[in-house]
Amino acid sequence: xxxxxxxxxxxxxxxxxxxxxxxxxxxxxxxxxxxxxxxxxxxxxxxxxxxxxxxxxxxxxxxxxxxxxxxxxxxxxxxxxxxxxxxxxxxxxxxxxxxxxxxxxxxxxxxxxxxxxxxxxxxxxxxxxxxxxxxxxxxxxxxxxxxxxxxxxxxxxxxxxxxxxxxxxxxxxxxxxxxxxxxxxxxxxxxxxxxxxxxxxxxxxxxxxxxxxxxxxxxxxxxxxxxxxxxxxxxxxxxxxxxxxxxxxxxxxxxxxxxxxxxxxxxxxxxxxxxxxxxxxxxxxxxxxxxxxxxxxxxxxxxxxxxxxxxxxxxxxxxxxxxxxxxxxxxxxxxxxxxxxxxxxxxxxxxxxxxxxxxxxxxxxxxxxxxxxxxxxxxxxxxxxxxxxxxxxxxxx
Amino acid sequence: xxxxxxxxxxxxxxxxxxxxxxxxxxxxxxxxxxxxxxxxxxxxxxxxxxxxxxxxxxxxxxxxxxxxxxxxxxxxxxxxxxxxxxxxxxxxxxxxxxxxxxx
Numbered sequence: 001x002x003x004x005x006x007x008x009x010x011x012x013x014x015x016x017x018x019x020x021x022x023x024x025x026x027x028x029x030x031x032x033x034x035x036x037x038x039x040x041x042x043x044x045x046x047x048x049x050x051x052x053x054x055x056x057x058x059x060x061x062x063x064x065x066x067x068x069x070x071x072x073x074x075x076x077x078x079x080x081x082x083x084x085x086x087x088x089x090x091x092x093x094x095x096x097x098x099x100x101x102x103x104x105x106x107x108x109x110x111x112x113x114x115x116x117x118x119x120x121x122x123x124x125x126x127x128x129x130x131x132x133x134x135x136x137x138x139x140x141x142x143x144x145x146x147x148x149x150x151x152x153x154x155x156x157x158x159x160x161x162x163x164x165x166x167x168x169x170x171x172x173x174x175x176x177x178x179x180x181x182x183x184x185x186x187x188x189x190x191x192x193x194x195x196x197x198x199x200x201x202x203x204x205x206x207x208x209x210x211x212x213x214x215x216x217x218x219x220x221x222x223x224x225x226x227x228x229x230x231x232x233x234x235x236x237x238x239x240x241x242x243x244x245x246x247x248x249x250x251x252x253x254x255x256x257x258x259x260x261x262x263x264x265x266x267x268x269x270x271x272x273x274x275x276x277x278x279x280x281x282x283x284x285x286x287x288x289x290x291x292x293x294x295x296x297x298x299x300x301x302x303x304x305x306x307x308x309x310x311x312x313x314x315x316x317x318x319x320x321x322x323x324x325x326x327x328x329x330x331x332x333x334x335x336x337x338x339x340x341x342x343x344x345x346x347x348x349x350x351x352x353x354x355x356x357x358x359x360x361x362x363x364x365x366x367x368x369x370x371x372x373x374x375x376x377x378x379x380x381x382x383x384x385x386x387x388x389x390x391x392x393x394x395x396x397x
Numbered sequence: 398x399x400x401x402x403x404x405x406x407x408x409x410x411x412x413x414x415x416x417x418x419x420x421x422x423x424x425x426x427x428x429x430x431x432x433x434x435x436x437x438x439x440x441x442x443x444x445x446x447x448x449x450x451x452x453x454x455x456x457x458x459x460x461x462x463x464x465x466x467x468x469x470x471x472x473x474x475x476x477x478x479x480x481x482x483x484x485x486x487x488x489x490x491x492x493x494x495x496x497x498x499x500x
Contacts, residue, residue, distance in 0.1 A: 103418060103419070104418040104419065104420070105417045105418035106418075166417055166418075203417065204417045204420070210422070211422070211423040211424040212420045212422055212423050213420060213421055213422075213423040214418070214419075215418075215419065216419050216420065216421065217419070218419045226415070226418070226419055228412070229412070229415060229417075
């Protein structure tokens with residue numbers, strides 16, 4: 001990424017607070033939320049903003065996450081810009097409504113604090129909650145730190161409300177590692193965000209002069225066509241995400257690379273792929289190993305849906321081995337990102353060797369030593385040594 | 398009489414004509430809604446005193462008083478029988494659909 005802020009208004013914020021500031025700057029008309037660890041601070045800050053009249057917004061304190069998404073959808077239905085936030089069990093509980101919102105094409109933005117799913121019950125971070133929502137038709141982005149969290153809330157509205165997209169966006173922060181870690185975050189001025197993000201003028205809202213029925217039945221004869229539209233919107237989103245990243249960078253000086261960011265991949269022999277906070281740690285390891293003249297690279301998978309298959313097709317002929325870090329596992333097969341990346345690699349016709357590393361489950365640290373070990377395992381593959389395709393990192397026994 | 402317009406529904410002819418998400422114009426009828434009627438009112442105009450109680454009470458507003466004889470718009474009458482029940486002259490009879498052709 002390129003980080004050359006054009007103005008600086010640094011504040012010492014944790015990731016949740018950065019999200020709250022990001023949401024505030026987008027001027028949502030309606031916020032419907034239910035608190036859940038580790039998202040709660042988002043809810044608290046937003047309610048404070050509204051109580052202190054720093055935000056002009058209808059705050060709906062609903063009775064559940066299912067209701068939160070229902071209320072957000074109702075707001076979007078009348079043309080309001082709507083925001084919500086959740087985590088883990090809450091996200092699972094609103095699952096049904098995620099489909100309603102994406103299928104009805106309401107450009108709602110939601111923050112999700114990645115937290116593992118019970119049982120065993122645990123409040124700490126992994127990405128099993130959001131990855132389990134893969135097929136709900138939501139755009140999913142995973143951020144690395146508080147600054148990216150704030151920036152992506154703003155970008156999320158620009159992407160979701162784009163005429164070619166009209167699809168909701170979920171912005172994912174690793175629970176605690178991102179949500180509760182304090183960092184210096186540049187908070188853009190309101191007038192700058194207003195210039196970047198114009199007021200929401202919904203083209204999919206109820207209009208008294210032209211009444212419409214919404215969320216209605218589409219018969220067997222017509223259902224496929226609506227699904228095709230959703231797939232097309234996701235395809236368009238790939239271009240829009242790149243455009244919005246460029247436009248955001250031009251305005252605020254921070255470019256994130258769009259769908260993916262490649263770190264020192266130009267001449268890399270082995271590459272690790274990850275999502276979210278693990279990228280920050282991995283950057284340090286890459287620099288260390290590069291100093292030892294080891295040709296290692298890193299791919300930050302920013303968007304999981306739409307999936308940047310072209311990136312991996314392009315990477316495929318250039319590298320000898322790829323390691324995929326999954327903070328999740330689809331029991332009975334492998335990590336979710338691994339399956340998608342392997343499919344993209346194989347469709348390119350040239351298949352580098354792949355190891356899927358299952359790591360960071362339920363908040364377990366992914367240390368620099370863990371990541372260094374992953375790179376060495378990839379080098380083992382390039383030297384013809386055997387490595388298991390699926391490996392749990394840091395397993396006790 | 399204010400009755401909903403019948404607007405024939407036009408199915409999308411191309412992807413561009415598809416709505417954004419499953420939605421369609423509301424507040425219109427795509428076809429007359431009389432198909433659910435089991436019985437229909439038949440007015441005996443000789444008994445009718447033109448008091449217009451039925452015209453006032455009809456929930457669907459389908460009774461027309463413009464001409465000499467009351468006229469019931471059978472495209473919209475749902476056959477509830479309220480008019481027959483309330484007519485002080487017993488001038489309206491409910492007849493099972495298909496059993497009488499004259500009105």
